[in-house]
Amino acid sequence: MNLHAARYIDRWAGVAAHLALRAVGRVAGRRLPPLGATTPPSVGRTWARPRRVLAIKFYGLGNIVMILPTLAALRTAVPEVEIDFLTLPGNEELLAQSGLVTRVLTVEVATFPRFVRAGARLIRRLRAGGYDTVLDFEQFLKVSGIFGFLSGAPELIGFDTEGQHRGWLYTTRVVSTDSVHTRDLFLRLAVPLGALPGPAPAWRLPVADADRARVRALLPGDGAVRPLVVIHPGTGESYNRVALKRWEIERFAAVADALVERHGALVAFTGNGEVERELIAEATRRMRHPALDSCDRLAVGELAALLAEASLVLTGDTSVMHLAGAVGTPVVALLGPTPPALYGPSGPRDLVFYKDLYCSPCLSNYNFKMSTCTDPVCMRSIGTDEVLAAIEARYFAGGAQARRVGV
Structure with a gap:
């Protein structure tokens, strides 16, 4: 339908x-x-x-x-x-x-x-x-x-x-x-x-050991211990077929390459379906370094396990953003048509990018999440350099230690 x-x-x-x-x-x-x-x-x-x-x-x-x-x-x-x-x-x-x-x-x-x-x-x-x-x-x-x-x-x-x-x-x-x-x-x-009013209680999504084992088997087995960065570049389309919440794929690729070169990161892309499969293929073509393509390879439990293993997750306003928060992994969230005050992550180590333009937010419950915007300048206004600089300052600079996995 x-x-x-x-x-x-x-x-x-x-x-x-x-x-x-x-x-x-x-x-x-x-x-x-x-x-x-x-x-x-x-x-x-x-x-x-x-x-x-x-x-x-x-x-x-x-x-x-x-x-x-x-x-x-x-x-x-x-x-x-x-x-x-x-x-x-x-x-x-x-x-x-x-x-x-x-x-x-x-x-x-x-x-x-x-x-x-x-x-x-x-x-x-x-x-x-x-x-x-x-x-x-x-x-x-x-x-x-x-x-x-x-x-x-x-x-x-x-x-x-x-x-x-x-x-x-x-x-x-x-x-x-x-x-x-x-x-x-x-x-x-x-x-x-009878539930207590106020902020929703803290809650963690349980991750099965079997899912963790399957994810670890999926990661490259070169024996190195390095930060795992999960990137989810896809988002759903708006009703006029423009992917308003999506950051440009070349920017994801540039951030991924820089984290590999400067910090030895292992980059894993996640996605589901033909559109996101094509996005990830374009990102890996643009990158100078290899990255793991897990598109269409993970069930929800395995995706949660991969996010739980990650040092950080870079994504737009997506289900992956919320899943990462639910397993306690730091999120770098890129928002534009939807405000972080309503939908953004709220973990103590999360990073949120939102330009708060006068035309934002344009997706809400009052317009059935159906914006007529055809030019998502709110997402283009988030620069590659500022995202990379903030990630390095928060997770890799000085005494900051990103979670690392041995693969």
Whole structure:
């Protein structure tokens, strides 16, 4: 299915579907607040302790990484809770590896007819799931609220994002705000269920020993002990087919070459799919020194293991940026269309480059992450020399010691 077309369908048809389901729910006696009402905590109101929770987030492996601390906080508050997670195919491995979910459910979106058939089967499964609570982590899509409502759960908590008309089916409407990091925003959904408010708790993604062993076998075995630098040059395209969040590939190649020459680094490129495979091929063609191309060679667990072994990870605003933070590896993040205050890494040794131009950010939950920009000057404004100088000062200068691997 064309996901850009799907967003348009969701944007407009979703409004009608929400209104229709709301009318059905009111007739059936479902507890729903007035159409435009907020749902602040009221004196004496308590939420039932959840037993079976359905969490929903379809798009974005990186977003799911940012949701995992919220699931950990919910498990701390309610240790006996069972959490199922509804997402798209491809996200199952990360969720299973987290150890925080009981079951992972997916819905096929390859074509619209297949989505309709899969959606009908999913609704039957959701209704049989016995959920008492749904946490809808989507911030602009409306189809997630439809699935949540049709699950039959008596409590449906989700983001009432301004201007998106997506809160009409929720029993508890949580304000989506740009005043906190997205990781902390996700936690707000679990606060009514007993999670402590405030910043999301620190949480590390467990990495399996078997995945570490497979990654070490993949690295060149020349016996040298040197810093491992992982570079992920790819990013998703925007809706007008311009890769707005992508730094120019020749700049990645230049930084990689310099780190090999000056610090003996082992450079490993990561990626997935044809576009990123071509990007990495171009980067290695431009480089004077050899680098490891791991594109399409790593499952999610192995990718996490590679990131955990690395001295640092150089990337744009991608799922790899969030995965690296989740395994505790320093991140050098290059951001432009999305602000670091909402999406950037926050580790003590991370580096973030963001020019804060007057046209940025242009990708947000208010425009369905669909910018019409065709000239990502925000990314071109980040210079090769400044990135290299900052990396050397932070990780290699003076007494700084980058993590090293023996390969």
